[in-house]
Amino acid sequence: MGSVSALTNPISKSSLFHSKLIDHSLNSSFTSKNLSFLRSGSQNLQLRTLKNSCFQSNAVKNETKSSQVSDVPILSLTEAIERMRTSRENFQSKQHYLAMYSSIFGGITTDPAAMVIPMDDHMVHRGHGVFDTAAIMDGYLYELDQHLDRFLGSAVMAKIKLPFDRETIRTILLKTVSASNCKKGSLRYWLSSGPGDFQLSPSNCPQSSLYAIVIEDQSPSDHKGIKVITSSIPIKPPQFATMKSVNYLPNALSKMEAEENNAYAAIWLDQDGYIAEGPNMNVAFVTKEKELLMPKFDKILSGCTAKRVLVLAEGLVKEGKLRGIRTGDVTVEEGKNSDEMMLIGSGVLVRAVVQWDNQVIGDGNEGPVTQALLNLILEDMKSGPAAVRVAVPY
Numbered sequence: 001m002g003s004v005s006a007l008t009n010p011i012s013k014s015s016l017f018h019s020k021l022i023d024h025s026l027n028s029s030f031t032s033k034n035l036s037f038l039r040s041g042s043q044n045l046q047l048r049t050l051k052n053s054c055f056q057s058n059a060v061k062n063e064t065k066s067s068q069v070s071d072v073p074i075l076s077l078t079e080a081i082e083r084m085r086t087s088r089e090n091f092q093s094k095q096h097y098l099a100m101y102s103s104i105f106g107g108i109t110t111d112p113a114a115m116v117i118p119m120d121d122h123m124v125h126r127g128h129g130v131f132d133t134a135a136i137m138d139g140y141l142y143e144l145d146q147h148l149d150r151f152l153g154s155a156v157m158a159k160i161k162l163p164f165d166r167e168t169i170r171t172i173l174l175k176t177v178s179a180s181n182c183k184k185g186s187l188r189y190w191l192s193s194g195p196g197d198f199q200l201s202p203s204n205c206p207q208s209s210l211y212a213i214v215i216e217d218q219s220p221s222d223h224k225g226i227k228v229i230t231s232s233i234p235i236k237p238p239q240f241a242t243m244k245s246v247n248y249l250p251n252a253l254s255k256m257e258a259e260e261n262n263a264y265a266a267i268w269l270d271q272d273g274y275i276a277e278g279p280n281m282n283v284a285f286v287t288k289e290k291e292l293l294m295p296k297f298d299k300i301l302s303g304c305t306a307k308r309v310l311v312l313a314e315g316l317v318k319e320g321k322l323r324g325i326r327t328g329d330v331t332v333e334e335g336k337n338s339d340e341m342m343l344i345g346s347g348v349l350v351r352a353v354v355q356w357d358n359q360v361i362g363d364g365n366e367g368p369v370t371q372a373l374l375n376l377i378l379e380d381m382k383s384g385p386a387a388v389r390v391a392v393p394y
C-alpha cells in the first residue's frame with residue numbers, strides 16, 4: 001500500500017521510466033539526424049502532417065496524408081512532448097482536460113501534453129482495468145463514496161490489487177479535482193494492473209496503477225425526450241456486465257448502432273429476454289398502475305444514479321405521484337406499454353424516452369414522474385445531504 005506522499009514523490013518505477021525516455025532521447029545519431037531534418041525548413045510540413053494524420057477521419061484525406069508521411073522522424077522526449085502539445089492544441093474539443101493524476105509519475109499535472117499513460121500498461125493492450133466517475137457540481141463531488149465503493153468492487157472482480165488504500169485513493173481524487181479548480185464537470189478514474197510487458201498474464205506487471213482526470217464539460221445539458229432502439233449487439237454476460245471494466249467495446253458498438261438509427265441509445269435485453277440496461281445508463285419505467293419499475297441489478301451494472309433515484313422516488317410515493325417502487329424482471333411488453341420510460345445515469349441524469357423502436361411510449365411526451373425525478377436528482381446534486389455531496393478542498 002502506498003501513502004499520500006506518493007502523490008508528490010514519484011514512485012521508484014517512475015524514475016526508471018523517466019530515465020529510459022531520457023536515454024532514448026540521447027540516442028545521438030538518430031536524434032541529430034532528425035534535428036537537422038527538422039531544421040531544414042520541412043518542419044512546418046512535418047508538424048502539419050502529423051497533426052492531420054492524427055485527427056482527420058475522412059478516409060480520402062487519410063490516404064493523401066499517409067503518402068505525405070514518407071519520412072517518419074525519430075523524436076527526442078522534448079520534441080515528442082512538443083508535438084503532443086501541438087496536436088492537442090489543434091484538436092478542437094468541447095471538453096477541456098484540467099488535471100490528471102498518475103501513480104506512474106506520482107503526482108498531478110495540469111498540462112494536457114503530459115496526460116498520457118504507458119503503452120505497456122495492461123489496461124491499454126489487454127483491457128485489464130476498471131474505471132468509475134463522479135460528477136463535479138458547484139465545487140462538490142456528487143456520490144463520490146458510492147462510486148468509489150463500486151470502483152473498488154470492480155477492482156476485486158478484475159483481480160487488480162490496489163496500489164493504495166481506499167482513503168488514499170479518495171484523497172488523491174479530491175486533490176486532483178482541487179488542482180484542476182474545476183467547479184462543474186466530471187472526474188474519471190482508472191485502476192489498472194499496471195505497466196510491465198505485453199504478455200497476457202499480468203504477472204510481470206509489478207505495480208498496479210491509478211489514473212484520474214478532471215474534465216470540464218461545457219456542453220449544455222439537454223432534457224428533451226429521446227428515441228431508443230433494441231440493441232443487436234450482444235449484452236455482456238453478468239460476470240462482466242456487473243463490473244465497470246474498460247471493456248466497453250460492446251457498449252461503444254451499441255451506441256454507434258443507436259446513432260446509425262437516429263436514436264440516442266440502444267437498449268440491451270438480458271440472456272432471458274428481459275430488459276437489461278443501456279450502454280452507459282440504466283432504464284426505468286412508470287407502469288399503468290403508477291409503479292416505478294426498474295430491472296434488478298444482478299445481471300447489469302448497479303447504477304449509482306439509479307439507486308439514488310430509487311431512494312428519492314420514495315418522496316413521490318408519499319406525495320401520491322407514484323403508487324409504489326419495484327425492482328425485478330421487466331418484460332419488453334411491459335416496458336413498451338408503460339406510461340413512462342426513462343434513462344438514468346451519471347451522464348444522462350434522468351432522461352425521458354418517448355419512443356422505443358416503433359413504439360411510442362405513453363402519450364409520446366416527457367412524463368410527469370420522469371420530470372419530477374430529474375428535478376429531484378438536480379436538487380440532490382445542488383443541495384443534497386453530506387452522504388452524497390463531498391466538498392472539494394480547493
Ligand SMILES: Cc1ncc(COP(=O)(O)O)c(C=O)c1O
Pocket residue numbers: 277278279280281282301302303304305306344345346347
Ligand atoms: C453499462 C452501464 N450501466 C449503467 C450505468 C449508470 O451508472 P451510474 O449511474 O453509476 O453512472 C453506467 C454508467 O456509466 C454504465 O456504464
